[in-house]
Amino acid sequence: MRNDTRRMVFLALLVAMATALHVAEGMLLVPLPIPGVKLGLANIITLLTLHLFGFKDGFTVALMRVVLGTLVSGMFLSPGFMLALTGAVSSTLIMALLLKYTRCFSMVGVSLAGAAGHNIGQLLAACLLLQSSSVMYYLPVLLMAGIPAGLITGLLLNSLLEHNIKSGILNDFKRT
Amino acid sequence: MTRADKILLAGLLLVSLLSVAAAGSRFFLLSGKSEPLQAVIMSQGKQVRRINLSAGGRSSFAVQGRSGYSTVEIEGGRIRMLNAPCSGQICVKQGWIEHSGQTIVCIPEEMLIRIEGAAPVDAVTR
Amino acid sequence: MIRRNYILLTLFLLVAGLCIFQYSRRTCEYRSDQFLMDTLVSIKAYGTNAGTVKNAVDAAYVEMHRIAELADGFPKPGTAAWNSSDVCRINEQAGIKPVTVHKDVIAMVTLARKYFELSNGAFDVTIDPVMDQWGFGGENPHIPPPGALGTALALVDSRNLLIDEQARTVFLRTKGMKLDLGAVAKGYATEKAAEVLTRHGITKALIDAGGNIRVLGRNVRDTPWKIGIKDPRKSEAIIAVVSMENAAAVTSGDYYRHFESGGKRYHHILDPRTGYPANQNMSATVVTRDAGLADVLSTVFFVLSPEKALEMAGRIPGVELFLVTADGQIRHSPALNSRLEIKEGSAYHYDPSR
Numbered sequence: 001m002r003n004d005t006r007r008m009v010f011l012a013l014l015v016a017m018a019t020a021l022h023v024a025e026g027m028l029l030v031p032l033p034i035p036g037v038k039l040g041l042a043n044i045i046t047l048l049t050l051h052l053f054g055f056k057d058g059f060t061v062a063l064m065r066v067v068l069g070t071l072v073s074g075m076f077l078s079p080g081f082m083l084a085l086t087g088a089v090s091s092t093l094i095m096a097l098l099l100k101y102t103r104c105f106s107m108v109g110v111s112l113a114g115a116a117g118h119n120i121g122q123l124l125a126a127c128l129l130l131q132s133s134s135v136m137y138y139l140p141v142l143l144m145a146g147i148p149a150g151l152i153t154g155l156l157l158n159s160l161l162e163h164n165i166k167s168g169i170l171n172d173f174k175r176t
Numbered sequence: 177m178t179r180a181d182k183i184l185l186a187g188l189l190l191v192s193l194l195s196v197a198a199a200g201s202r203f204f205l206l207s208g209k210s211e212p213l214q215a216v217i218m219s220q221g222k223q224v225r226r227i228n229l230s231a232g233g234r235s236s237f238a239v240q241g242r243s244g245y246s247t248v249e250i251e252g253g254r255i256r257m258l259n260a261p262c263s264g265q266i267c268v269k270q271g272w273i274e275h276s277g278q279t280i281v282c283i284p285e286e287m288l289i290r291i292e293g294a295a296p297v298d299a300v301t302r
Numbered sequence: 303m304i305r306r307n308y309i310l311l312t313l314f315l316l317v318a319g320l321c322i323f324q325y326s327r328r329t330c331e332y333r334s335d336q337f338l339m340d341t342l343v344s345i346k347a348y349g350t351n352a353g354t355v356k357n358a359v360d361a362a363y364v365e366m367h368r369i370a371e372l373a374d375g376f377p378k379p380g381t382a383a384w385n386s387s388d389v390c391r392i393n394e395q396a397g398i399k400p401v402t403v404h405k406d407v408i409a410m411v412t413l414a415r416k417y418f419e420l421s422n423g424a425f426d427v428t429i430d431p432v433m434d435q436w437g438f439g440g441e442n443p444h445i446p447p448p449g450a451l452g453t454a455l456a457l458v459d460s461r462n463l464l465i466d467e468q469a470r471t472v473f474l475r476t477k478g479m480k481l482d483l484g485a486v487a488k489g490y491a492t493e494k495a496a497e498v499l500t501r502h503g504i505t506k507a508l509i510d511a512g513g514n515i516r517v518l519g520r521n522v523r524d525t526p527w528k529i530g531i532k533d534p535r536k537s538e539a540i541i542a543v544v545s546m547e548n549a550a551a552v553t554s555g556d557y558y559r560h561f562e563s564g565g566k567r568y569h570h571i572l573d574p575r576t577g578y579p580a581n582q583n584m585s586a587t588v589v590t591r592d593a594g595l596a597d598v599l600s601t602v603f604f605v606l607s608p609e610k611a612l613e614m615a616g617r618i619p620g621v622e623l624f625l626v627t628a629d630g631q632i633r634h635s636p637a638l639n640s641r642l643e644i645k646e647g648s649a650y651h652y653d654p655s656r
Contacts, residue, residue: 104180112184143192151185155310158177297530297543298521301551301587302513 011049011057015064018045022069022084040118040146042069044153046092047111051161055096062092083122090121107161108154115150119143213274215255217248218288229253229274229291241285248289260285329506329522332356336363339370339488341512347499348506348522358502362495362509369494372407373487375430375480376439388472389481393430397477402470406494410486410594411465411472417598418460421614425602426574430480431457435577438570443561445568455577489552489597492516496550496593509593516550516593526641533648534584534626541632541648542624545641550593554604555585573605580605587624588615589638595621608633626650 021042042065050058066084070076075084094117098110105113119142217225219241227250234251236258246260246267254274257267260282267282273291280289332355333346345362349355377383377390384390388403395401414427431454433439435446446454462475474481492511499507499518507518508527517527526547530540534557544551556579560569573580586604588596599621603611608627615623615635624634624642632652634642644652 102180104178105184106178106181108177109181109184112181112188116188140192140195143188143195147185147188147192152310152314154181155177155313159307159310297528297540298517299508299510299515299527300513300530300532300540301515301553302532302555 007053011053011061014045014049014061015068018042018061018065019068019072021045022065023073026069026073040087040091040115040149041153042088043091043095043111043114043118043150044157046088047095047107047114047153047157048160050092050096050099051107051157055100058096059092062088083125086125087118087122091115091118093117106154107157108151111154111157112147112150115146115153116143119146213253214292215250216288216290216292218290220286227255229255239287241282241287243285246282246285246287255289255291256280257282257287257289260287330355331522332359334359334363338363338366339491339512341488343509343511345495345499345509346507347504347518349504354502355504358499358504361502362498365498366491366495366511369406369487369491372404373410373483373491375482375484389483392472392474393480396474396479400464400466400469400471400473403472405470406490407472407483408465408467408470410483410490411463411481412467413490413594413598414483414486415460415463415465417602418463421602421606423460423575424573424605425485425598426458426460427481427483427485428458428460428463428474428479429572429574430482431455431478432572432574432577433482433570434480436568436570436572438559443559443568443570445563451577458574458577485554485601486594486598488512488514489550490594492550492597493593514550514552514593514597517546518548520547531587531624532585535649539645539648541626541645541650543643543645544587544589544624544638545643546589549589549591550596551587551589552593552596552600553585553587554600556580556583556604557585571601571604582607582628583611584626584628584630586611586626589622589624590620599623 019042021044025041045065046058046062049061063085066081066088067076070078070081070084075081091114095110095114098105098113120139123139123142213229215227215229216223217227217239219239224239225237229250230253234249236247236249238245238247241260244261247258249256249258254272256272257270257280260267262282262284264284267280267285267287270280273280273289279291281287329348329350330352331346331348332352333344335342335344337343343363343366345359347355347359349358371383371386372388374383374387375389375393377387379390379394388401388407392401392403411427414425417425418427432446432451435451435454437443457476457479462479463481464473464475465471466473472481488511492509492514493516495509495511496507496516496518499509505519506522508521509516513532515529517529521527526545529544529546529551531542531544531551531553532555533539533541534555554571556567556569556571558570560567562568567579569579571580572578583604586600588600588603590596590599599615599618603615603623603625606614608625608631611625612623612633612635615621622635622638624632624638626632630650632644632648632650
């Protein structure tokens with residue numbers, strides 16, 4: 001019981017942080033005429049959740065982040081929402097799969113893959129939305145923009161996990 | 177960073193660079209806003225107005241329909257039917273539209289507001 | 303361990319810094335509209351510093367107001383507007399003595415005089431007495447009786463418009479002569495506004511002074527500005543699009559102030575040689591670098607016959623002409639070919655081989 005409550009509270013905090021990141025990175029101007037295109041910095045929270053709590057909770061946090069984030073920035077149910085949703089779903093999926101089935105990647109690799117998945121997913125959605133494949137020309141830009149984002153979030157998480165080994169602050173929240 | 181991480185990183189960098197090369201000259205960073213939209217207002221089958229939605233500020237104007245005047249309002253890139261003499265008021269209740277392809281229709285008044293794609297011109301000399 | 307964190311922190315700050323820097327350097331747009339010279343003037347300008355852009359546009363409007371005041375022929379004597387108007391004072395002293403004026407008025411009048419000569423009288427800013435006879439400035443335009451028209455027409459002659467550049471004076475030699483800078487002032491003011499914007503460092507802008515267009519540089523997407531040419535008979539339609547950068551486009555047309563009488567259309571661009579509305583063309587659009595020149599030339603070419611207009615346009619470097627002739631044909635300078643797109647489906651006949 002106590003564990004569940006703590007878990008819920010922590011999840012709620014994670015959702016809040018992810019939403020804040022989502023909104024904040026929406027204010028960074030990306031030089032593309034597609035609404036809602038983002039770097040994917042909010043992935044750091046998704047990845048952390050996946051690591052600590054597993055697939056189901058990770059997905060929940062990601063979805064809630066998209067809903068709340070778009071509500072706050074006034075893009076709920078707009079094309080930007082669709083893009084954010086597909087981005088979040090694709091990146092969460094990739095990261096979850098990598099975390100579960102591979103051992104060779106550290107957080108850096110997973111988050112890089114997540115960032116790439118996020119951006120590719122967004123572009124595919126934009127393609128469908130705008131009914132034009134010319135959107136794919138932005139793939140190089142987005143991929144390149146996603147790499148530093150993925151790198152940094154991965155390194156940050158790596159660092160956090162290493163720190164955790166020493167101090168054990170996250171252990172209370174881990175599943176097993 | 178593990179070895180696999182580094183390979184992945186290198187791989188991603190390679191793919192982006194390759195796609196830059198493939199995209200070639202189309203790889204253009206566009207700055208600024210997206211294309212400005214235009215709204216077309218039709219009344220009783222004829223085009224009454226064509227207006228840029230990207231003009232700043234709030235503006236409104238009257239359009240004559242079947243049984244009287246309706247007021248159309250534009251603000252911040254959106255357009256709506258502010259009031260109309262029809263009994264159902266469906267067009268008014270619809271509220272704002274702002275995306276290409278969206279329409280507001282008032283059937284009793286035979287009026288149509290439709291948002292069209294990118295404006296063909298930046299200004300008109302007259 | 304600690305060093306690793308510092309590296310991460312630095313990396314993060316670097317990226318954050320880069321993002322913030324990029325954000326601060328993004329292109330801002332400032333748009334503004336004001337009513338001036340009896341029309342709506344809209345300016346939109348771009349720059350990386352929002353404050354600078356706004357200041358530039360505000361200053362441009364101030365300059366346009368200044369020119370408008372100097373050239374305003376409408377104020378009545380005794381009003382403040384009359385006192386600030388050089389044109390009013392020139393008109394008042396017609397037949398009496400030369401009037402000292404601002405150098406902008408000298409510039410406008412000199413430009414007008416030059417094209418009076420070059421067009422052999424098809425353009426004449428001393429047309430005002432005849433304009434008054436038609437009543438186009440007021441609520442009730444009408445066909446003037448031939449006698450009154452003839453008397454007024456006798457006063458129209460720019461050879462009696464004397465300019466002394468050294469002394470900065472303008473003199474209308476005969477009493478009753480009146481100057482109307484309407485065909486020059488708007489374009490001139492537009493050009494001055496463009497100069498103000500440039501002085502403030504603006505490199506991308508569009509000024510729309512009631513249809514007088516002047517663009518600086520290219521548009522925000524770094525492609526040439528696309529300026530539409532209005533259909534002279536269908537108010538919502540565009541019959542052609544011109545791509546331009548660092549240029550002006552001004553149109554003179556028969557569809558502004560006009561009235562119908564006896565099935566015929568009478569509009570406000572009079573042929574100074576006859577005193578009647580020019581009837582050679584429905585509209586004439588001039589594209590050239592200077593908006594003041596474009597304004598004058600659009601009136602000149604509108605009055606001249608299509609052949610003469612195109613021939614004259616061909617002789618002036620940097621000037622391009624687009625005509626919709628009275629019989630519904632589209633003709634234009636060959637130089638426009640590379641930047642002109644004629645729209646399909648208009649009611650006018652276009653023969654690309656001419």
